[in-house]
Amino acid sequence: MKGPRYPAEYGDRFIDCEADLEAEILAVLELAEAAGWGRPEAIAAITSLADNIALGDAAMADGWERLQKALKHNRGEN
Template sequence: MKGPRRLDAYPDRLLDCEEALEDELAALIGRACAAGWSRPETLAALISLCENTQLGDDADPILSALIGRGAGGNRS
């Protein structure tokens, strides 16, 4: 997997991360569908897992700040 272009914060860092994860995510979705899970339930499960991970990480102010700056970053 490709890493960030720089170690510090930069404007497109989140986009670069998304691009780095994209192929892995597509492969994971493909494997879940091949195992018999539907695409909608696979996506719903992934969203749920991400939300639950976020809830666990909320105590981390650095991670919360990064997520707040991300795509669609206004979490209510």
């Protein structure tokens, strides 16, 4: 993968990320098809996994934030 063109945010960053990931995702689809999975079900599985990863990341971030607040509260901080 090439990675982002610039370290900071820029207009086409999301598009560049998609382009970088596309070849990898297509390779995973080919592996899935070679193993006997249908392309539509492999795409659905990849989509579901991406959603689950995003939900898990959000839950972890929320849990971490709650833990930090609880620790501050226990120390008498605001």
